Amino acid sequence: MPDDVRRFILRKLKNAPAGTAPSRPPLPPLPVLSLNREELISLFTENLAEQTGMVYRAANAQDIKPHLAEIAAREQVKIMLAATDAVLAPLHLRAWGKTTGVEVLTAEDFPDRESYREAAFNRVQAGVTGADWGVAESGTICLLHDRDQPRLISIAPLLHIAVLPVERLVAVYEQVVQSVYADKNRLPAHFTFITGPSMTADIQGGPFKGMHGPRKLIVILVG
Amino acid sequence: MDVRTQEFAAAANRELKNERSRNFLGRLAPYFARSCAGAMKTFPDPAAAVACGRAIRADAVARLPDLLEQFAKNALACGAKIIWAKTAAQANEFILALAKEKGVRYVAKGKSMVTEEMGLNEYLKTNGIDAFETDLGEFIIQLLRRPPFHIVGPAINLPVEEIRDLFLAHGVIDEPTTDRIALGGAARRYLRDKFRRLDMAVTGVNMAAADTGAIFNVENEGNIRLCKSSPAIQVSVMSLEKVVPTMNDALHLLRLLCRHCTGQKLSSYVSIDCGPKKPGDADGPEELYILILDNGRSEIYRDVKAREALRCIRCGACLSVCPVYGKIGGYPYGWVYSGPMGQVLNPLLLGREQTRDLYFATTLCGACRDVCPAGVDHPRLFLHYREQQASSVRAQGLFFKAWGRLVKSGGRWHFAVRLLRPLINRFAANGVIRKMPGLMNGWFASRNLPALAHKTFHKQWKKQERQRDAGRR
Amino acid sequence: MKTVSLFIPCLVDLFLPRIGEATYRLLARLGVRCIYHSEQTCCGQPAVNAGFTKEARLAARHFIDVFGDDEAIVSPAGSCVCAVKTHYPELLENEPFWRERAEALAPRIYELSQYLVDVLGVSDCGAFYDGKVAYHESCHILRGLGVSAQPKELLSRVRGAKLVPLQGAETCCGFGGEFANRYPEISTAMVKEKCENYLASGADLLLLNEPGCLLNIGGYLSRHVPDRKVMHLAEFLAAAGREER
Ligand code: SF4
Numbered sequence: 001m002p003d004d005v006r007r008f009i010l011r012k013l014k015n016a017p018a019g020t021a022p023s024r025p026p027l028p029p030l031p032v033l034s035l036n037r038e039e040l041i042s043l044f045t046e047n048l049a050e051q052t053g054m055v056y057r058a059a060n061a062q063d064i065k066p067h068l069a070e071i072a073a074r075e076q077v078k079i080m081l082a083a084t085d086a087v088l089a090p091l092h093l094r095a096w097g098k099t100t101g102v103e104v105l106t107a108e109d110f111p112d113r114e115s116y117r118e119a120a121f122n123r124v125q126a127g128v129t130g131a132d133w134g135v136a137e138s139g140t141i142c143l144l145h146d147r148d149q150p151r152l153i154s155i156a157p158l159l160h161i162a163v164l165p166v167e168r169l170v171a172v173y174e175q176v177v178q179s180v181y182a183d184k185n186r187l188p189a190h191f192t193f194i195t196g197p198s199m200t201a202d203i204q205g206g207p208f209k210g211m212h213g214p215r216k217l218i219v220i221l222v223g
Numbered sequence: 224m225d226v227r228t229q230e231f232a233a234a235a236n237r238e239l240k241n242e243r244s245r246n247f248l249g250r251l252a253p254y255f256a257r258s259c260a261g262a263m264k265t266f267p268d269p270a271a272a273v274a275c276g277r278a279i280r281a282d283a284v285a286r287l288p289d290l291l292e293q294f295a296k297n298a299l300a301c302g303a304k305i306i307w308a309k310t311a312a313q314a315n316e317f318i319l320a321l322a323k324e325k326g327v328r329y330v331a332k333g334k335s336m337v338t339e340e341m342g343l344n345e346y347l348k349t350n351g352i353d354a355f356e357t358d359l360g361e362f363i364i365q366l367l368r369r370p371p372f373h374i375v376g377p378a379i380n381l382p383v384e385e386i387r388d389l390f391l392a393h394g395v396i397d398e399p400t401t402d403r404i405a406l407g408g409a410a411r412r413y414l415r416d417k418f419r420r421l422d423m424a425v426t427g428v429n430m431a432a433a434d435t436g437a438i439f440n441v442e443n444e445g446n447i448r449l450c451k452s453s454p455a456i457q458v459s460v461m462s463l464e465k466v467v468p469t470m471n472d473a474l475h476l477l478r479l480l481c482r483h484c485t486g487q488k489l490s491s492y493v494s495i496d497c498g499p500k501k502p503g504d505a506d507g508p509e510e511l512y513i514l515i516l517d518n519g520r521s522e523i524y525r526d527v528k529a530r531e532a533l534r535c536i537r538c539g540a541c542l543s544v545c546p547v548y549g550k551i552g553g554y555p556y557g558w559v560y561s562g563p564m565g566q567v568l569n570p571l572l573l574g575r576e577q578t579r580d581l582y583f584a585t586t587l588c589g590a591c592r593d594v595c596p597a598g599v600d601h602p603r604l605f606l607h608y609r610e611q612q613a614s615s616v617r618a619q620g621l622f623f624k625a626w627g628r629l630v631k632s633g634g635r636w637h638f639a640v641r642l643l644r645p646l647i648n649r650f651a652a653n654g655v656i657r658k659m660p661g662l663m664n665g666w667f668a669s670r671n672l673p674a675l676a677h678k679t680f681h682k683q684w685k686k687q688e689r690q691r692d693a694g695r696r
Numbered sequence: 697m698k699t700v701s702l703f704i705p706c707l708v709d710l711f712l713p714r715i716g717e718a719t720y721r722l723l724a725r726l727g728v729r730c731i732y733h734s735e736q737t738c739c740g741q742p743a744v745n746a747g748f749t750k751e752a753r754l755a756a757r758h759f760i761d762v763f764g765d766d767e768a769i770v771s772p773a774g775s776c777v778c779a780v781k782t783h784y785p786e787l788l789e790n791e792p793f794w795r796e797r798a799e800a801l802a803p804r805i806y807e808l809s810q811y812l813v814d815v816l817g818v819s820d821c822g823a824f825y826d827g828k829v830a831y832h833e834s835c836h837i838l839r840g841l842g843v844s845a846q847p848k849e850l851l852s853r854v855r856g857a858k859l860v861p862l863q864g865a866e867t868c869c870g871f872g873g874e875f876a877n878r879y880p881e882i883s884t885a886m887v888k889e890k891c892e893n894y895l896a897s898g899a900d901l902l903l904l905n906e907p908g909c910l911l912n913i914g915g916y917l918s919r920h921v922p923d924r925k926v927m928h929l930a931e932f933l934a935a936a937g938r939e940e941r
Contacts, residue, residue, distance in 0.1 A: 006307040009309065010291065011291055013287055014523075016527075016530075021285040024275075026618055027265050027271070030267070050488070051491065058694075090612050107505035108505075116505055118419065121430065140489055143506070148507050150504065150505035152453065181435050187302075190507055192492060193494075193495075194488075195491055199443045200358075200407065201485075206403045208359075208403060212414065212415070213448065237879030239881050252867070322888075358739040404835075488938075546867050546868045549867075588872070590835070606747065613748050617885060619748075620748075622744055623751045627748075631757075631758050632735075632758075633736060633737055636737040642848060643710070644710075666876055666877045666880065668881075669919060670912065670918070671919045672885075672911065675711060676711070679710055680708060
């Protein structure tokens, strides 16, 4: 039965007079493509700031933890939920948390989906993730979600801290998507572009942050 | 959603008297123009960037059948379940049956115009399943039971007092407050609980890429991301024209969409799905359904001119620049889609009969066409709909029949014009006509006409020509 | 000597013939010879807008017959020029003979200011005016024909005249032909705002180059603010020039 509907709709569309596909003018190259590393960083920072996202600079991997500690203290984070992605895993945040008094949880700590959801929504004050890419043209970070990058960590808590190695900063979206979606047999189930915290202006056009997700987004740019 | 397109004129006149809305609307167009132009400046050549977007949508509509088939094939290969629905009723029935089968008590909705077009919320509700709109604006208008005032800010015109009363009445707040932040926070808490226990979410789709089978959603609030993260079942409803050829096409349209929607380079969140979560993932849907809705579009597609309306990507820019919308707001358009976007879409989806006002209540000023990043030529479509309906008004038909006889001949035309002069000038006093009883009442409600000059240009020219000829002789 | 063929549309012919005369005088002063085909009628815009394409086609074919051989056609009404340029080829798309002629005609018809600046290369019409003026951008001229710089260029060369900015200059005045009569409340709200912006601009004269807008804005002013005027560019340039002499 459902297949009938599919055939019906497609047949009807195909029986309509054929359209002529127009010529497709190319997009003139975006100026961002010709920026050097430092310029990319400052544009990324500027664009993210436009959406009230903050960028902290860390000189190297050692430099990340002091930032985390400072943020945790300032934002009164007692429990954080962390991803186990390739950027964060080498940091051993759980051990770090023990020394700083921050309880660091990962999705694997929960026996089932229910308790994990409960924690993500109600127990933790922050979510920490790595970022797979940064895109300077709009100040965007990209997260490829999988077993090590659960979805709720970056959207359910009120604070999202993302760690972005500077070599993963590119100019335009296409540079990211071309590689992520290159292999048709291994497409990511879920891929997100994040450009600032959760926002709305639905009441009287006035801004309100943290409508459903984070009220703050902090990107720690490493390197 | 109830269709009230036939009450356009009365509703418009009512809204014209709404001071608060008028105030808000007065600020909208300049605000939009500034923010959109500011965001477009990042393109070295904004016009070229728009031309590129328009070509993508033109291409997508021209190749729709093939692209749609390709999309469905690829999405299926990713593990999504593809459901095709001919009508809104079929789509609603599917979603209800799924909810019942899975034993869910309620669903959360991400902002989606197409499910409003389907009347999904009402349908689920009458069948015992609650549906919660989770976009703040949509949440408010759902409680209010009104169509969106603006596609980008469905409740943006409402005074805080009205929202306070609404929230009190529905138990969203216990203590009255008119603080925007407190009201937003209350909605967050109210909906957060729903998200945490959520078993099934229904969202729309902004774009679908044929080359990968990926679906895109764009938002600022994060409610759609929660819809795609928390529950075990995700239903993404897309009207069938959402497909574009490639991922890169979708990316460029994203650039244009966000700039024309909210003046942002990119909205806070864009999420892209290819199939359900993988085994071992902590969250995300176990099952992803992509419901492809026709609801009359395959019929529209047979009309080569009308189908260009399907290019629309729902950015809302045409509303913000429309001088008529700028006076009356979104309610008079009487259905889900308002402003010029609604004026082109509603007649196609609801039929030309009950939507007459929508394609006549326009000065054809072209501001919508100029701003549209998808290349919809609204005035051209309005004229097309008018043409299709022309035969239904007899009196006008007779008038133009007569007019047609005159217009073919200069002699007859100018003879008729000569006869007209004394008829019209009967109503003139001191060179001004203030009214012509029974004729053009609308015009004369607020405007005069100059009395007709003693001689038409035509006559003067002829006279001077004679004089010149005489002089030469 | 350049020769142009005048197209004087219905509204001008009937209600505002002085605009036609001014167009003629202005062109003559600039050394352009004008001819006028007395067989001309209406461009068909009312029929197109009402959806009566069959009848509109009659008008289009007649227009092409009358004007088809002219080197340059000039009109003081941008919306009619726009109709000929954009609607004709589409109206006649299924009649190759006529469509070809319509397409050939399209590049030869000009709105007045467009002709003066783009073809004649004139920007100084020798006009003089002591005061401030504002310019209303008519939709069909601005968006339909892409003409906006030309009239402003002409105005900038009028000695003594100061062009002041008009808020919402590019916003429709609410005429829209039948629209104004059919939706009087909406139309009135639009023209009212246009007039308020004019009054707030500090200009003592509002200029435009579209007869429809002129009737609408002028009609509203005549009813509510009778001492404030709106004037067609042709008249302004022609009359102001005379004054100096
Ligand atoms: S018609 Fe164009 S401008 Fe209007 S909402 Fe659709 S895409 Fe945007």
